[in-house]
Amino acid sequence: MNVTRRQMLTATTLLAASTAFGHSEREESYAYVLANVKAGKTSLPDDKYLPFDWAFSEISAGNEGIKLSWNQPFPPKNRFASLRITSATDVREILVLEVKTAKTGKKIADWDLRFAALLQPFELQIPQEDLQAIFDEGIILKMVKGTKPFWFFTNNHSEKTAPKAYLPHLLIYEKGTNKDAESSDRWKERLLSLESLQTFGWQQGIVWDGLLEMSKKSARAKTVLEQQLALYFANNSLVYCNLNNIKTVETIHTVESILPFAILAQTNPTHPLLKTAIAFCEAHANAEGVIADGKGTDRMLKTEECYTVSYPLAVLAKTLNRPDLARLAIKTLQSRISILEKGTGIYQRGTEQGELFFENWSRGVAWYLLGLAKTLVHLPESEEKKSLRISFQKAVDKVLPYQQSNGLWFAFFHRPETGLETSGTAGIGAALTYGYQNGLLNRNSKKATEKAQSGLLPYLTPDGYLTGTAQVNKGGDALQQNGFRVISPYTLGFSAHFVTT
Structure with missing residues (x-):
């Protein structure tokens, strides 16, 4: 699957049109009602960049905010609405937007967007009694907590705009849309489009890994994967927006950014950037061959690297006939x-000196299990592989008893007060599915996966995104333990492992 100039042009055309493959007939039960954004002219600082040069608007501390309005008629009765905007920057602080009606000034909510991730949609449920006023007056979004400008994607009559789901809009839907017979398929509409594009690194890698699984039986998934890869890897290069909104060319900053190369190696094994990924891994290996970010006593081992490093290296070893990478x-x-598996606990991170952190954090466990499963499938047979398989099965045996009756796991397995959490559940389910399908696990894992899949359905939005996920891990223990939940489009890649048809 070589990324050609023609594919790049096709993908760019899709971006310019702000659409991706259209939408299915199932959308009649919900609709995106796009907002008009009234804001002063904003330009990026010279050293900043936004993904794919998409248009944006800015909300800053101390100003009067910006206005969103709708020219469409008021929707039929008995419809519900959620307000959405999508972050065009990576937020590293508490960020709250006050939402109020534009003329009468009625306060709708304080909208918590803390630690927003680049390319992350946020959703605010609108009370039905306020919906008429919002259509009549519009709303004002004003920053009431936060110190740095917040950028979000808009249309602004630009030739390059984000797809509809990432533009400011009201999602209008019928009650129970996420619980009807067709809801289990709506996530496919989001995944099989540009509405699953994510930050380059582990988030985009998860999406591509899911698309790769689906592409084994779906021509449409293969096409979408080709087009998304073309947006990053065209012309034998790599261009992306990093977390500091800096345009990054052919550079890798962290071990968590190696995951996309597992998919690139399986679709375009001669791409020259594969050598860059290999060189990065080799440069971050110690004398024993253990790869991690940092140097000396500052090295931190994380479960993420099981999935973001070992899996890509196993693929590269097989693809390029490089036993040293295996x-x-x-x-x-x-x-x-x-280091990270001790007693009944699987820790998300630890030092080589023995300090351990984030015991039984569900998303961290998902990385651990996915990394073991994916790497095992691609490694050649050996005594070491047999030992790794036993370790994988033992880890699964630790995890399954923590699954709750509704199919989900808590954010921290052994701490119910941290609340149920969907991204970890989806990731664990993906690992169990993949392990079972590849003969690594028994039917108990299949049953647990089916239970998890059923348990996740109530957390789908009417258009198929997964809610109930703990925020990206930028706020330390407190952010993961306090029950704050968001939409995370990268989880679409996990869902693809459940159903690969």
Whole structure:
């Protein structure tokens, strides 16, 4: 699957049109009602960049805010609405927007967008009694907590705009839309489009990994994967927006950014940037072949690297006939097993000196299980592989008893007060599905996956995004423990493992 100039032009055309493959007939039960955005002219600082040069608007501390309005007629009675905007920057602080009607000034809510991730939609349920006023008056969004400008994607009559789901809009839907017989398929409409594009690195890698699984049986998934890859890897290069809104060319900053190369290697094994990924991994390996960010006593081993490093290296080893890369993959896994798995706990991170953090954090466990499962499938047979398989099965045996009766896991397995959490559940379910399908696990895992899949359905939005996910891990323990939940489009890639048809 070579990324050609023609594919790049096709993908760019899709971006310019702000659409992706259209929408299915199922959308009659919900609709995106796009907002008109009234804001002063904003330009990016010279050293800043937004993904794909999409148009944006800015809300800053101390100003009067911006106005969103709708020219469409008021929707039929008994319809519900959620307000959405999508972040065009990576927020590293508490951010709250006051939402009020534009003329009468009635306060609708304080909208909590804390630690917003780049390309992350946020959703605010609108009370039905306020919907008429919002259509009549519009709303004002004003920053009441936060110190840095907040950028979000808009249309602004630009030739380059985000797809509809990422533009400011009201999602109008019928009550119970996410619970009807067709709801289990709506996530496919989001995944099989540009509405699943994510920040380059582990988030985009998860989406592509899911598309790769679906592409084995779906021509449409294969086409979408080709087009999304073309937006980053066209012309034998790599261009993306990093978390500091800096345009980054052919550079890798962290071990968590290696995951996309697992998919690139399986679709375009001669792409020159694969050598860059290999060189990065080799440069971050210690004398024993264990890969991690940092140097010396500052090195931190994380479960993420099981999935974002060992899996890509196993793929590269097989694709390029490089046994040395398989050894790096194995050593990196073995180090996580020996350091991060203790007693009944699987820790998300730890030092090589023995300090451990984030015990039984569900998303961290998902990385651990996915990394083991994916790497095992691509490694050649060996005694070390047999040992890794036993470790994988033992880890699964630890995880399954923590699954709750509704199919979900708590954010921290052993701490119910941290609340049920969907991204970890979806990731664990993906690992169990993949392990079972590839002969690594028994039917108990299949049953747990089916239970998780059923339990996640109530958390789908009417258009198929997964809610109930803990925010990206930028706010330390407190952010993961306090019950704050968001939409995370990268979880669409996990869902693709459940159903690969």
